[in-house]
Amino acid sequence: EADIYQTPRYLVIGTGKKITLECSQTMGHDKMYWYQQDPGMELHLIHYSYGVNSTEKGDLSSESTVSRIRTEHFPLTLESARPSHTSQYLCASSDSNDNEQFFGPGTRLTVL
């Protein structure tokens, strides 16, 4: 089982709240990713990072922001949550050779 963790696993909040989804990995991977997945749909890349102080936007436009101050930590923040942000958010990491992406268990976010 991969050593990549996400908290919280489930989150229900009201519109307008600021939230941070946590993701940590203990594998020393340089590359980390955030995906958004709706039920029955494919994963969409929303953010990625090559390493510390490196962050890039992915294919799917997202109002969230990310930071990479430490190798093992890649949090995602929503400044003002809206119902359209309701989704599952998956964090992943890979080594520099991209041999495999390891996924965390995901955070199921519901914005009321």
Add this chain to the structure above:
Amino acid sequence: KNQVEQSPQSLIILEGKNCTLQCNYTVSPFSNLRWYKQDTGRGPVSLTIMTFSENTKSNGRYTATLDADTKQSSLHITASQLSDSASYICVVSDRGSTLGRLYFGRGTQLTVWP
């Protein structure tokens, strides 16, 4: 446009039976193809990874095949178990960027009944 198409969208089989899931892709240039298993409410877990030169790879009761010429892959599950109930996702990686971009299929939802 790089795409990954999976079929069937959903499948129901009885415990102990075999099944085969299909994946067609148009991703180019091709780097590797991966099959992931995703349990409901969980993150995907890798089953197999195949490069251009590999035709088949097994992981226990899971056997993946790859035909890079026709850009098709299949995942065969032998002697299915109730715990095989999950979504199976085909993922193709290109070599067009340093990111090694991944293209995800929508998955086949497999349900195994007792």
